[in-house]
Amino acid sequence: MSEGAIPDEIEAWFGHRGWRIRSHQTAMFDADRRGKHALLVADTGAGKTLAGFLPTLADFCPSAFGDSGPPEGLHTLYVSPLKALAHDVQRNLLTPVEEMGLPLRIETRSGDTPSDRKRRQRAKPPHVLLTTPESLSLLLSYPDSFELFAGLKRIVIDEVHAFATGKRGDLLALSIARLQAVAPGLQRSALSATLARPEAYREWLAPWGEIDAVELVEGEKGADPQIEILLPDEQRVPWGGHAATWAIPQLMRLIEANRTTIIFTNTRFLAEYTFQNLWDVNEANLPVGIHHGSLSKEARRKVEGAMARGELRALVATASLDLGVDWGDVDCVVQMGAPKGSSRLLQRVGRANHRLDQPSRAVLVPGNRFEFLEATAAKDAVEEGQRDGDDFRAGGLDVLAQHVMGCACAAPFDEAALLAEVRSSLSYAWLDEAVWQRVLNFVATGGYALKAYDRFRRIVRDRSGTWRLAHPEMAAKHRLNAGIIIDSEMLTVRFRNGRQLGRVEERFAAQLAPGDTFAFAGVTVEVEQLKDMDVIVRASAKAAMIPSYGGSRMPLTTHLAERVQGMLDDRAGWGRFPDDVREWLEVQDWRSQMPRPGSLLVESFPHAKRHYTVYYTFEGWNANQSLGMLITRRMSDRGLLPGGFVANDYSLGVWGLRPVKDPAPLLSPDILAHEFVDWVQDSHLLRRAFREVAVIGGLVERQQPGKRKTGKQVTFSTDLIYDVLRKHEPDHVLLEAAWADARARITDVGRLVDLLGRSAEQLVHVELDRVSPLAVPVMVMIGRESVPQGAVDDELLLEAESLAEAAMRVDPPVES
Structure with missing residues (x-):
């Protein structure tokens, strides 16, 4: 084998399969051999995962390592946004590894991994570890992480578009910065099929200021997808509604006509509703499954296994399965309701046929006339190769606080050295000394208003200026509670006498203030008080001001x-x-x-x-x-x-x-300077945002040894702290983080600014x-x-x- 060439074992394996090594796969291999980071943008079914792992597979080919033997220790990290994707990649990677006889051990690590296996992975790591941003961050919080990652050669980030622009991306960016410090020779790769602005992702992937160190690799173009829009048999598109119940009989006929169909929905409620409606008309008793994030780990794994074995004719799913999961027998994808974005549609369409040379087939099912227009617009965008996506924004201070605590758990740190490390990521390149000191002060004492309480004292600085844990038990508490994903709660609507009317999503309840009225359970009620996890109401003769059926929505791009x-x-x-x-x-x-x-x-x-x-x-x-x-x-x-x-x-x-x-x-723009601030502060929007950042920042614990706090207990704790900070420290770093969330994520104030600008x-x-x-x-x-x-x-x-x-x-x- 010549220097830098793809090993003979891999060439032979491709030939045996009747495949050729595609140009983008070779380009990813070449970039690695030249010591370059790489971003691959390629169509679904183009072999992105194999392209990302090709350099790793090559390092474990006997013709590459020769008499010196295969590499030892953890060689490659693979990070994905979904647990299901990591398990799917493991299944697909094992095939070439086993068929080529490579001495390569591959394992997964996530919140579902048993604790004994997690301990063993740290003591005797596999060569390739497939994980999530949260699990990687936790691994870095152990003292032995320096030894574990010292020999790390590569990190592969899959479906990078799905989380790089959010808080999970902030956490991952900080973890990569730490990995680069521990293993200076680390090479970074990222993969995606749906990037609207690859240059922005090159900048995110690179060490700050080194965008030229990241090569952009564009994949070979595949067959154009075949997308059609389903219309009612009577050819009349409904005026309103989102569930598209009218399509159920036609969907059943699609399922009967295809080997395997995935039916994507935008919400968990719609997934359950569609699943139940399909079973009501499933006279042939065909095997139909359901998959979403609220199901138990066992239920999800059971469905994933059945799909992998080709035992299901249809699967109703949410975004829990729309990223990169490769089931070759899927020959039709259905999108219930409008897709909300061309990139999301393309990602979901790609679950069908998962081959570059064969068109993926998708059917869009609009629930109403505007959704028909949206579906048509998304179809046009996909056919024209136009993508969409979120913009990058400044990294969250709550995420930074969590990372600082994780670093302290691993070892004492010098604040100047850690600041330089943190600033090496795009997400925190903006961080100045003043904000950095506020974050350190928060992690150390909880902030000015809370520093008198010992329970908020987590790190201390010694005489040499080095920060370390205030007490060893803080490390265990951190690992129990660290994470970015905060589950949305349901609040009970009840009268003051205790009679319950039902439950509403917290997102809706957070917008309410005393005196607001809304229709619920057939009556109009007026809000008296929001207390803990209850919306306390009374019957009202007033007209219902606010609808309560908004639900969790994917944003229209x-x-x-x-x-x-x-x-x-x-x-x-x-x-x-x-x-x-x-x-x-x-x-x-x-x-x-x-x-x-x-x-x-x-x-x-x-x-x-x-x-x-x-x-x-x-x-x-x-x-x-x-x-x-x-x-x-x-x-x-x-x-x-x-x-x-x-x-x-x-x-x-x-x-x-x-x-x-x-x-x-x-519609005058000053509405954002006056009414917006009053509304956010009078409602529970800011309280809700504060609870999330307080949990992420480590101020409030969700988990204690042997038990987990209820949503009500967490809310009670964060509400007390919120009131103290609003009164005594209104510029607290977590209140700033909560305001950032309320403006950007909860209220979408950026789009409001654009809208009011147009109106003027x-x-x-x-x-x-x-x-x-x-x-x-x-x-x-x-x-x-x-x-x-x-x-x-x-x-x-x-x-x-x-x-x-x-x-x-x-x-x-x-x-x-």
Whole structure:
């Protein structure tokens, strides 16, 4: 074998399989041999995983190591966002390793790994360890981590787009910086099929300021995916709803016609709902499974094993399986509801046929007419090779605090040396000395307001300026509680006498303040108090101001939102739409106006003795929900008597007893300087964000030896601390981190800023005599929570038909 060439064993294995080594696989190997970091962007099914591991496999070929024997110790780390992906990669890597007879041991490590195996892995590590960011961070917190990682040669980060821009990416970036310090020769590789801006990810992957050290490798282009949009048998796309229940019989026929079908949904609730509906029509009793993050480890593993063995005909899944899992028998992927982004759609489509030379087949099932437009926009984007994704932002201070504590658990540290190490990552290159000292002070004492309490004293500085643990037991506490993923809680809605009405998602409850009203369990209730994990209410005769059915939503990407707006403005392109969708848009264009890119269309009209205003923002549900809370508060201040609001990804509908003659004052940018701050502080949004950062930052423990605190106990603890800090230390580092989360993640304030900027420049207000066709989808949502369970679909259908008849009627209007 010549120097730097792919070993003969690997060449022969590819030939035996009837494959060729693809150019991007060779390029990844060459980059490694030249000592370069590498970012591979390649289509699904292009052999990315094998490309990432090719240099590792080569190092364990007998022709490469010769008489010196194979490398000893931990050689390669593989980091993925999902436990299921790590197990899938292990299965697929074992095939070439076994068939080539390589002396290579591969193991996985995650929260599901038994503790005895974890101990053994530290004492006698495998050559390749497949893990997650959280498990890697914990490994680095042990004193023996320096010895464990000293000989590490490579780290491979799979599906890097899925977590690099969030807090898990912050944690991983800090871990990589530490690994590079422990093993200076470490080479970094990252893999993805769906990067919109590869240069930004090159910068994230590189040591800070060394972007040229990362080679961008682009994969060979594969077969174009085959994507179709499923329409109802009667060819009429529904006006409203997201569940697409109409498609269940057609889905069952798809399952019957294919070997294996994966049906992706955007929420766990929709996964369970779709799964149950499929079983109701599964007369042939075909094996159909379900997979999502709320299921037990045993249930997930059972389903994953059944899929790997080809025993299931269909699997209903959430995002828990849309990243890189390779099951070769999957020949059709279904997306229930709109995909919310072209990159997410491409990732999910790639689960079918998982081969570069064969097209992946996908079927999109829109739940309503806007979702049809969104599905069409996503399909167009995929076919044009356009991707979308989140932007990078400054690393979280709570994550940094957790990392500092982990470093102290491993060994005493010099603060200047650790600061230099932390700054070597893109996520924290911005960190200045003042912020660094605030973080150190927080980890050491809990901050000025808490330093009198010994339980917050975690690290101390000795006379030489070295930081070390305040007590050895702090290390065990840290490892029990470290992590980035904080489960969302459900809050109980109850009357003061204890009678329970049911439960709502914490995300919804966090927006409530005393006096707010919402419809729930068939009645209108007014919020009296949020206490621990309870929403205490009383019956109210007032109109329900806020809907309680928002649920957890995937955000609509800005790229896809702009595409949908462009489609609405492209009248010549409407000819490819179904007749009912085209007619819907044509009547809208005739009666009102179309939302145009770069502008904000606002419609006002009377309906059922109330006055409605619909804002066509296209900024996603999060931003629209936040805007609804702010606008209704401003309407109250101006005597417009708001009744409530509903939001979807595309628009916000607000109603009241008095008409909005000029929406501009309601949308002035100063709403973010005044009403936004008041709303966030008056509601539990900031408390909720604080609880998360307090847990991540290590201020509050979730886990104690032998038991785990309930959500109620954690919330009680964090609420007490929050009140103390708000009063005595309002500039506390965790309050700053909570505000950053509330602004960016919970309320999507960045998109609100863009929206209000557009409204100030290009606001188009149209006053109508009745509901417009484009307003029907959001209007259908009004009042659905007051409908008894089991009758929702029927009631919504009747309401949609009534609204649609009024909106689409072209004869002179009748008085409403």
